[in-house]
Amino acid sequence: MNTNKEIKRVAIIGAGIAGLSCARKLQSHGITVDIFEKSRGPSGRMSTRRSEEWSADHGAQYFTARDPRFIQEVQGWVQAGTAAIWKPNIKVYEAGIWRESNSQEYRYVGTPNMNSPGKHLAKDLSIHYEATVCGLERIGDQWTLQCSELTEMRGAYDFVVIAIPAPQANALLKDLDARAADIASSAQMKACWTMMAHLPNQKSTDFDSAFINQEIISWICQNGSKPMRHGNIWTIHGNPTWSQNHVESSKEDAQDQMVKCMTSLGLNCQDAEISMHRWRYASGGLENSIGFFSLPDIGLGLCGDWLNGGRVEGAWLSGMELAAEIELIKTTS
Numbered sequence: 001m002n003t004n005k006e007i008k009r010v011a012i013i014g015a016g017i018a019g020l021s022c023a024r025k026l027q028s029h030g031i032t033v034d035i036f037e038k039s040r041g042p043s044g045r046m047s048t049r050r051s052e053e054w055s056a057d058h059g060a061q062y063f064t065a066r067d068p069r070f071i072q073e074v075q076g077w078v079q080a081g082t083a084a085i086w087k088p089n090i091k092v093y094e095a096g097i098w099r100e101s102n103s104q105e106y107r108y109v110g111t112p113n114m115n116s117p118g119k120h121l122a123k124d125l126s127i128h129y130e131a132t133v134c135g136l137e138r139i140g141d142q143w144t145l146q147c148s149e150l151t152e153m154r155g156a157y158d159f160v161v162i163a164i165p166a167p168q169a170n171a172l173l174k175d176l177d178a179r180a181a182d183i184a185s186s187a188q189m190k191a192c193w194t195m196m197a198h199l200p201n202q203k204s205t206d207f208d209s210a211f212i213n214q215e216i217i218s219w220i221c222q223n224g225s226k227p228m229r230h231g232n233i234w235t236i237h238g239n240p241t242w243s244q245n246h247v248e249s250s251k252e253d254a255q256d257q258m259v260k261c262m263t264s265l266g267l268n269c270q271d272a273e274i275s276m277h278r279w280r281y282a283s284g285g286l287e288n289s290i291g292f293f294s295l296p297d298i299g300l301g302l303c304g305d306w307l308n309g310g311r312v313e314g315a316w317l318s319g320m321e322l323a324a325e326i327e328l329i330k331t332t333s
């Protein structure tokens with residue numbers, strides 16, 4: 001237990017869905033929370049790429065809700081107009097054969113973009129954007145943070161939550177605490193090459209999205225089939241194993257291979273306008289989920305999808321559960 005001091009101020013590193021859910025719950029219990037986020041906006045991998053002519057969800061494609069707590073949260077997002085059910089016509093491609101998907105699952109998307117629920121959660125939170133935490137120091141029973149973009153250290157915090165992908169967490173933890181570093185370094189995360197493509201010569205297809213099995217790409221989606229989207233942009237994901245094996249390839253090489261695969265599936269990529277994105281840490285995590293990780297003796301916690309089965313729902317729950325644990329530590333200290 002953190003017996004020295006009450007928990008009044010918490011720093012959270014990362015404004016993805018896990019960091020945001022953790023922050024909201026802590027704040028609702030009267031704890032002062034500051035989030036440090038290296039990007040210019042919230043939401044992390046629930047993200048949307050924008051150019052002057054188009055936009056497309058290029059990280060998470062949709063999310064499901066199975067846990068009653070997350071179902072209730074998503075209902076709130078739907079009521080606030082920040083998420084909606086998406087009912088795509090989904091096909092599956094395997095071994096040269098296309099078939100209808102028989103999945104009956106409810107799929108949700110952020111509206112109007114995948115980063116909208118994150119923006120909704122970020123309201124009324126104190127978030128420092130373009131603040132990449134590169135070091136942590138514990139002086140006495142409080143933490144200070146060093147950000148690459150800021151000259152002065154930020155502190156003093158009674159508890160620090162690290163809500164970032166495992167390899168990035170490990171970089172902060174390896175010289176700090178062996179117990180936390182062991183957890184982070186044992187997680188296996190894989191990359192994802194993402195292609196966003198306008199296919200001017202592709203006639204309309206008889207599917208909105210497709211799971212592709214046993215090929216280098218694993219997912220194709222017509223972004224415009226989602227609620228409140230316009231335009232004709234396809235999002236295509238490389239499969240995790242192929243993406244990881246080609247994580248150091250150039251954008252051009254990855255694009256060439258993915259275009260060849262699309263063409264072999266029957267999609268017309270002639271004169272395609274393409275934008276590529278490499279996610280270094282897209283999916284995966286601990287082999288056995290532990291939900292979150294907390295070290296009350298030094299006031300440190302880890303949350304994120306990689307501790308809780310991956311995906312948006314797992315990330316949100318991980319942040320919530322860590323916040324409940326911090327609240328428990330606070331009331332028993």
Ligand SMILES: Cc1cc2nc3c(=O)[nH]c(=O)nc-3n(C[C@H](O)[C@H](O)[C@H](O)COP(=O)(O)OP(=O)(O)OC[C@H]3O[C@@H](n4cnc5c(N)ncnc54)[C@H](O)[C@@H]3O)c2cc1C
Nearest residue numbers: 014016017018038044045059060061133282304305311312
């Ligand atoms: C290509 C792709 C497809 C996906 N498809 C789906 C899907 O269809 N359905 C689904 O449920 N899930 C999907 N996911 C997974 C889903 O996006 C994640 O599970 C979820 O968004 C993870 O949230 P998080 O808060 O744990 O982490 P993140 O969203 O990664 O948030 C971490 C945040 O920390 C920030 N950060 C990192 N390091 C630092 C630092 N040192 N200092 C400050 N800030 C830092 C990052 O910028 C980021 O904003 C997909 C992910 C990808 C990449």
